[in-house]
Amino acid sequence: MNVTIRHLSHQFAAGGQPLPVLEAVDLRIASGEFVAVVGPSGCGKSTLLRLLAHLLTPTDGTIELDGADPATAVSQKRIAWMAQNPALLPWYTTRENVALVQRINGANHHTPEALLDMVGLGDFADAYPFTLSGGMQQRLALARVLAQQASLWLMDEPFAALDELTRERLTGELLALWRRQRPTVLWVTHHIVEAVRLADRVLVLSPRPAAVLADVAIPLPRPRDETTAVFQAQVRDIRAHIRQPTALALPKGLT
């Protein structure tokens, strides 16, 4: 799905005072691209994703998803959403959780069992989510994303609460699924190494109100090796972009 964002601004009303969160964001993402979004916490990364998912309506600017607005894209069921809170339905088994998405979406190219197999939960079809580990719960959330057959995946730090090892395994598996299905992915993270490992492009947002500070292409071949000098140079490059505005924002006399 092609994503075109023009002059996108958003502000919340915080106790009567308007609180600008996004300021004039312009952005183009090509179909099938994997784009990571990094930036200081609270800068508006999640707001950007929520605007794309039509969970919020922007105060200014336009979003085009293959030429349509987010409301239309959502109604055509072309957007998948995954967040740090997997929001599994605890009253349904893993199979029922997946089957429900398919029933609501009208997409059933795969059986729920096949989708659970794809994320390594084949043996847990009859288990309830509260009996699964944190990593397995995110796998189930991923199976639901796959069940949707969407062309834009909006992922808001889905693995942030997991331990390092589980996280690396899951991001690896996610990459394999992305290469197979080629959706457009917007991946919010505060983990720069992860962003460089996963993405074709890394967008660096400024502190609130967020604007795009830098748009860094990652031309490294896949699979990527974190120990190489080029990889580490990319990470350093993005770190430098993030540090810059913070230094500027410091009061006089401080360095």
Place this chain on the structure above:
Amino acid sequence: MHPPTQDSSAQAQSNWLALLIIGAALLAWEGLVRWRQIPVYILPAPSRIGQTLVENGGLYAQATAVTLGEALLGLILGTVTGAGLAVLLSLWPRLERGVMTLAILAKSTPLVAIAPLLTIWLGFGVLPKIIITALLTFFPVLVNVLAGLQRADPAMLDLFHTWHSSRRQIFRHVRAPSALPYLFTALKIAGPLALIAAVVAEWTGASGGLGRTMWLAYTNLNLPYLFAAIFILAFAGVVLYGAIVWLEKRAVFWQPTSNL
């Protein structure tokens, strides 16, 4: 299903402890009455109450059936009304202020004021008792279920919005199951309340039931009769509460629940 496992031996132990405490209290009561030679019209001994229960088993069984029937039917009517209103208010929030004002009015009108009226209008049968019980029990159900419906996990609601699901789907798969634990919290309040409501309603005039038995015993100062009815009511309350907890564990299996 995988209900959270509980230490069943600890559970059995605490049950035995409760029985032991009740047994000791009854024994102390018996001893006190015999030692101080308290007359039976002031405080009958537990043995005397037990004797009354056994000798009038048929009478008490019938009265218990009447009162329990009224309490349960009233509780069901109150629960259905309360939950139904909660669903209505969650679908049309604009009705909330009006309906809640009426509900608070119905709830805060004293039971002793309505009960005689309903008896005058509807007679000495079971119907006014059922209505009074429903009036007393619908409010906790309404308030709790409404809170449960409104407090569904925002992350789940976000997800369902990105799926472009209908209000009906959100209600069925998110809001209704989210409200289920709240319904049981309400029932734990409303269950014992239903027994009280049925008994008090019977005091204002009834052709049968434990409340009527108690009233007759009271006017004749027949304390063993009165205490026998109280014992049955206390036991019925414990059983009803236990039944609600038992149901809750099975219905809300995804949440660890206490035994209280």
